[in-house]
Amino acid sequence: MLSTGFKFWFGLCLLMVVSAVFAGYTTGGTETGPISLGWKGGVGNHVVYTLLMIGAGSMAVMGIVSQAFRDSDLEAASELLGIEDLPQAQNEVGNSWWPVFAALGLSILAVGLVVNSAVFIIGIIIVLVIGFEWTITNWSEKATADPRLNSELRERLMRPIEIPIIGTLGIGVVVLAVSRILLSSSVTGAVWVATIVGIVIFGTAFFISKRPSISRGVIQSILFLGISGILIAGVISAVVGERDFHHKGSHHADKSHVDEKE
Amino acid sequence: MTTTDIAPDSVAVTSEQNQTFVERLVTNTSNSSIGKSWIFSGCIYFLLSTVLGFLLDIVRFDSDSYLIFSNVDKFFQFWSLHRTSIVLLAVVPMIIGLAMCVVPPQIGANSIIFPRAAAFGFWVWFLGSGITVFGFLADGGFGSPELDSQREAVALTLVGLLLVIAGICVSVICLLTTIISGRCMGMNLRRIPVFSWTIMVSGTLWILTLPVLAANSIIAYVDLRGRSAIYFGSEDVIWDQISWVFTHPQIYVFVLPLIGIAYDIVPVAVKVRQKLYNHDLVLIFSSLFGIIGFGAYAQPFFDTPGTPVREEALYVLTAFLAVPLALLLFGGLFETLRMGSKNLTRHPPAPLILSLLSIFLLISGAVVGALRAIEPFELLSTSSNTAQMKLTIGAGLVAIIAAMLWWGGLIVGKTAKQGFGLISGILITAGSLLSGLADSVNGFLGLDDFTTVGFLQEVSAEQIVKILIAFSFIGSVLILGGAVALILVELLRFKNGPVSELDPWEGHTLEWTDEIVMVESERPLLDEVGKTGT
Numbered sequence: 001m002l003s004t005g006f007k008f009w010f011g012l013c014l015l016m017v018v019s020a021v022f023a024g025y026t027t028g029g030t031e032t033g034p035i036s037l038g039w040k041g042g043v044g045n046h047v048v049y050t051l052l053m054i055g056a057g058s059m060a061v062m063g064i065v066s067q068a069f070r071d072s073d074l075e076a077a078s079e080l081l082g083i084e085d086l087p088q089a090q091n092e093v094g095n096s097w098w099p100v101f102a103a104l105g106l107s108i109l110a111v112g113l114v115v116n117s118a119v120f121i122i123g124i125i126i127v128l129v130i131g132f133e134w135t136i137t138n139w140s141e142k143a144t145a146d147p148r149l150n151s152e153l154r155e156r157l158m159r160p161i162e163i164p165i166i167g168t169l170g171i172g173v174v175v176l177a178v179s180r181i182l183l184s185s186s187v188t189g190a191v192w193v194a195t196i197v198g199i200v201i202f203g204t205a206f207f208i209s210k211r212p213s214i215s216r217g218v219i220q221s222i223l224f225l226g227i228s229g230i231l232i233a234g235v236i237s238a239v240v241g242e243r244d245f246h247h248k249g250s251h252h253a254d255k256s257h258v259d260e261k262e
Numbered sequence: 263m264t265t266t267d268i269a270p271d272s273v274a275v276t277s278e279q280n281q282t283f284v285e286r287l288v289t290n291t292s293n294s295s296i297g298k299s300w301i302f303s304g305c306i307y308f309l310l311s312t313v314l315g316f317l318l319d320i321v322r323f324d325s326d327s328y329l330i331f332s333n334v335d336k337f338f339q340f341w342s343l344h345r346t347s348i349v350l351l352a353v354v355p356m357i358i359g360l361a362m363c364v365v366p367p368q369i370g371a372n373s374i375i376f377p378r379a380a381a382f383g384f385w386v387w388f389l390g391s392g393i394t395v396f397g398f399l400a401d402g403g404f405g406s407p408e409l410d411s412q413r414e415a416v417a418l419t420l421v422g423l424l425l426v427i428a429g430i431c432v433s434v435i436c437l438l439t440t441i442i443s444g445r446c447m448g449m450n451l452r453r454i455p456v457f458s459w460t461i462m463v464s465g466t467l468w469i470l471t472l473p474v475l476a477a478n479s480i481i482a483y484v485d486l487r488g489r490s491a492i493y494f495g496s497e498d499v500i501w502d503q504i505s506w507v508f509t510h511p512q513i514y515v516f517v518l519p520l521i522g523i524a525y526d527i528v529p530v531a532v533k534v535r536q537k538l539y540n541h542d543l544v545l546i547f548s549s550l551f552g553i554i555g556f557g558a559y560a561q562p563f564f565d566t567p568g569t570p571v572r573e574e575a576l577y578v579l580t581a582f583l584a585v586p587l588a589l590l591l592f593g594g595l596f597e598t599l600r601m602g603s604k605n606l607t608r609h610p611p612a613p614l615i616l617s618l619l620s621i622f623l624l625i626s627g628a629v630v631g632a633l634r635a636i637e638p639f640e641l642l643s644t645s646s647n648t649a650q651m652k653l654t655i656g657a658g659l660v661a662i663i664a665a666m667l668w669w670g671g672l673i674v675g676k677t678a679k680q681g682f683g684l685i686s687g688i689l690i691t692a693g694s695l696l697s698g699l700a701d702s703v704n705g706f707l708g709l710d711d712f713t714t715v716g717f718l719q720e721v722s723a724e725q726i727v728k729i730l731i732a733f734s735f736i737g738s739v740l741i742l743g744g745a746v747a748l749i750l751v752e753l754l755r756f757k758n759g760p761v762s763e764l765d766p767w768e769g770h771t772l773e774w775t776d777e778i779v780m781v782e783s784e785r786p787l788l789d790e791v792g793k794t795g796t
Contacts, residue, residue, distance in 0.1 A: 008443050019470065026559065095281065095289035099378050103385030106428075107393065110421040114414055134378070 002067065009063030013056045020052035093141070098134040105130050133158070174227065177234025184237035201226075291381045293362045293374035294673060299384055300359030300433075301666075301673070305749060307391065308352035308659070312738075312745040314344045319697075319738040322731050335410040339403035341712060342501050343395070345508045345651070346404075349516055350426055351391050353658045354468075357519050358433050360665050361461045363673040365437060367773035368455050370446025370781065375439040383432030390425025397422050404504065405497030413486060416497060420483040423504075427476045434465040441465075446772075448781030452542070455771045455784065457665075459545055460522030463552040467515045471507075474558040478503045502563045509647050510631040511580045512557025517658030520624065521548045521591055523665045524617035528595050529785075530769050531614035532602025536594075541784050544594055551587045554580040572635075572642050581635035584628035592621045611767070612684035616664035619691045620657045626695065627653035630702050639706065646705030649698045656694025656741070663687040663748060670755065671762025672773060678755040686751055689744030697737025700730040 023045065024034025033039035037053060040046055109123025140154035141147070178197070182190040204222060208214060281289070290296065318341055321328045331337040366374050374380050397403065402415025441454065441462045454462075482503060485495030494503065506512060525544055529536050536544075560571050571577055595618065599606075630650040634641045667683040670676075701709075707727050765774040770785035779786045 005443065008439070011442070015466075093291055093377050095286065096291055096378050096381070097289050099291070099381035100288050100385045102382055103389055103429075106386055107389040107425060110390075110425055111393065111418070114417040114421055 005066035006063045009059045009066055013059035013063060016052045016056035016059060020049050020056065023048050023052060096137070098130055098137065102127065102130045102134065174230055177230050177237075180234045180237040181230075183242040184240050186243060197230075289381075291377040293366050293377065293380065296374070296377075296380050296384050297359045297362030297364075298673065299388075300355045300362060302359075303388060303391070304352050304354075304356035304359060305752065307347055307355070309745045309749055311344055311348040311352050312742045314340055314347070316738045316742045318344055319731075319735045323735040333410075335406035335408050336401075338406050338501075338712065339398055339401070339411065342404050343398045345505075346394070346423070348655055349508055349513075350423075350430070351394075353655055353662070354430060354516055355387065356662045357461075357464075357516075357658070358430065358437070360523075360662065360669065360673075361437050361457075361465075361519070362433070364665075364669050364773055365458045365461055366440055366444065367672075368458050368771055369441060369444065370449050370772050371440055371444035374436050375444050376436045380433055380436040383429045383434075383436065385429070386425050386432065387429025390422050390427075390429055392422075394419055394422030394426055405500040407498050409497045411497055413497070416500070417483060417486055420479045420486070420500075423479050424476055424483075427472045427479075431469060431472055434468050437461060438465050438469070446781060448786075449772075452545070453781060453784045455522070456525035456541075456544055456548065457519065457522030460519045460548050460552075463549050464515055464518035467518070467552050467556055471512060471515065471556060471558040475504060475507050478561075499563070503561070506557055506561045506563075508651055510557070510634060510650055511555050511560060511577070511584070513627075513651055513654045514555030514584060515552060515557065517624065517654055517661070518548065518552050518555065520620050520658055520661030521551065523661045523668075524591075524595055524621050526771065527611075527613045527617045527664060527668050529598050529602070530767050531611050532599055533605040533768070534598060534602035535770070535785055535788055536598055540594055540597065544591070547587055547590050547594075551584070551591070554583050554587070573637060578635045581632045585625070585632050588621070588625045588628045592625060595621060611667075612680040612687070613664040613668040615684060616660050616667070616687040616691075619687065620661035620664060623653050623657035623660060623691060623694055626698060627651075627657060630698065633702070634705075641705045643711055644705035645701040645709040645711055647711040649701035649705060652694050652701065652737075653698035656690055656698065659690050659744075660687045660694075663690070666748075666752070668767065669773070671766055674755060674759070675762055676755050676759030677762045677766070678751050678759060682747060682751045682754070686744045686747035689740045689747060693737040693740030693742075693744060695737070696740065697734045700733035700737065704730045704734070 021034045024039045024041070027045040027048075028041045029039045034049070039049060041049070105123055105126030107123075109120060109127055112118070112120030112123045136158055137154060140150045140157070143150050143153050181193060185193050204226070208219060208222075287295075287299075317330055318337075321330060321337060328334065328337050331340055362374060362380065366372070397415050397417075397419030400415035400418065401412045402417070402419045403411060404419060405411055405416055441458055445451075445454065451459075481494045482500045483495065485491045485493065486497075486500075488495065491497070493499070521544070525536075560577055562571055565571055599618075627650050630646055630653060633639060634646050634650065663683055663686055666673075667678055667680055670678050704727055707724065707730075709727055709731075764776065765787075767774070770788045772779065772781070772786060775787055779790055782789055
């Protein structure tokens with residue numbers, strides 16, 4: 001018996017073949033060229049024909065794979081798993097951050113294409129990372145019949161990767177932002193900034209340690225505000241640029257030192 | 263025997279309960295939530311588009327007021343933004359939103375297939391629409407006649423349009439997959455309700471044609487980003503390459519689901535069962551209407567010398583075929599109305615009236631489209647383009663209002679004021695008709711499609727043209743009034759609307775029940791009534 005998946009993919013395959021043949025005959029194809037994969041026309045027309053035929057081939061492969069693995073066939077799955085009651089064909093999925101983050105990554109990529117190559121690369125990295133995370137989430141959800149176990153499985157697999165990478169990236173970004181702030185300030189100002197930021201961090205940590213009952217939400221809010229402040233200040237400082245540095249040995253530096261002494 | 267069990271509660275459900283409103287809004291993957299997001303965003307863009315249309319018509323009415331847009335190039339940019347936004351940011355999203363909410367329950371599926379991809383589609387479209395609009399506001403858009411726009415902003419508009427197309431295509435793939443492989447037992451393709459059928463037909467055609475628009479954008483983008491544009495990326499020709507989407511025959515494809523909306527509403531509203539042959543004919547005629555709307559081949563920009571596509575037999579034939587097909591579809595509705603005329607009360611339901619008005623507008627648009635194709639009239643580059651678009655898109659908008667009044671309770675859980683909804687639909691109908699007819703007649707008088715300020719000053723001496731532009735302006739005012747009324751209706755529904763009943767219309771199709779019903783015909787709930795006698 002043909003599975004639903006096979007019918008779907010095979011239907012798409014037929015649609016693409018028909019579209020390709022239609023495209024072939026309506027853009028100058030004659031005799032048996034468009035139906036024998038032997039048609040060549042203008043560059044654009046030929047590309048359309050070729051893409052549609054490649055698409056049709058891909059759909060056919062998907063259909064065969066779907067049929068080979070008995071996709072969506074209740075009886076086959078029941079026999080394979082040795083159980084009588086099967087879950088619904090379309091399980092409800094929970095809320096997910098991946099779609100919105102993936103869309104955001106794609107948008108950053110698109111904007112970066114126009115604005116700046118660094119933004120474009122950041123977009124690609126985000127899309128790849130989200131794609132990987134999304135794939136692992138989907139895999140884990142079908143790993144066993146127990147959703148709780150599946151969730152645990154994903155955590156055990158991904159947390160050892162996510163925590164070090166996100167932690168390193170997070171620390172790196174904060175260090176970069178703080179360094180921009182210090183480099184854009186004057187020499188004395190940088191000392192003051194470092195002292196004040198250090199005191200604030202130390203004071204906040206001391207305050208939190210003295211109040212063990214403080215809620216998780218409050219701690220998250222404090223951290224969010226603090227990190228946001230550092231990042232915003234870092235971006236502004238990067239835009240302002242670094243202060244003038246006086247290098248030893250250069251004529252300009254010597255003159256500056258003299259000026260300062262004067 | 264193998265049975266299908268209910269899925270165990272997801273672990274995610276527990277964590278979802280701890281989420282804030284914004285988190286739930288952003289992460290939700292249920293088809294109704296995604297559908298509501300599409301509809302809400304589409305409504306906002308609809309309002310903004312009509313405001314823009316109103317401002318553009320002020321300039322057409324009084325050419326001296328073009329300074330609203332600062333110069334002619336800006337006027338052109340916003341003129342093209344109006345066309346793009348009313349179709350790709352308003353009508354299509356609202357139809358996708360309705361389909362997301364209505365199609366799965368209508369065919370007996372418990373949710374949309376690929377729910378996360380569906381959410382992804384919405385967010386890609388949403389962010390892409392923002393980038394597109396930003397590109398226009400930053401002096402980009404689809405170029406300008408005097409090459410006076412910011413090239414980076416033009417590029418930004420093009421990539422925004424690509425994201426919009428990608429979002430629509432991903433969502434449509436989810437809908438098509440749901441219709442093809444998510445149907446419940448017994449719901450074969452011949453039995454699926456007409457709305458789901460027309461979504462399948464139009465969705466397929468969107469999938470086949472929108473990538474062509476994407477290809478147009480990519481070609482223009484690649485050339486534009488070169489040191490100096492060779493041809494396709496030149497700012498004075500970008501719009502010419504993509505304008506085929508907003509005119510005959512492609513424009514029909516975007517509003518095709520209005521046929522499904524009308525055919526799902528009318529038989530229930532007049533309480534009759536359509537004859538099966540009638541149902542089959544509707545499926546065939548609506549598919550034919552979709553096929554003649556395939557417009558990716560009709561790109562005048564790529565005409566080879568001596569063979570303009572608009573004079574080719576296929577183009578002319580489809581323009582003429584649209585009229586009898588629209589009339590046949592109207593005839594089917596009329597027969598159903600005649601059969602159920604005894605069941606009609608003095609105050610028929612608002613969705614019924616609006617469905618009929620939308621088909622009437624579609625016929626008007628098809629007639630204008632057929633007139634355009636008559637070569638001796640020389641209407642192809644005149645304001646009859648605008649007329650056909652206004653009538654056809656107006657038809658789609660009125661049908662969407664009808665659908666919101668019909669299925670709104672199911673989607674939102676609250677009932678809207680039918681009277682206000684009716685006023686909104688009638689205002690849009692009247693506005694589209696007035697504006698469409700005036701522009702159509704102006705087309706015969708030679709008024710150009712893109713009415714530059716210089717041209718306006720030339721024709722201003724012709725009093726009749728001026729009077730007709732005034733009528734078109736009044737039409738725009740009425741459409742704007744309709745858009746504002748629609749937003750008010752929906753706001754009132756959200757704020758004070760009474761809780762909706764499960765099946766307020768005594769519907770025939772599966773979306774109106776939460777029980778398991780055997781599907782043995784295209785109207786399973788009516789079968790149940792026949793069996794139980796209730």
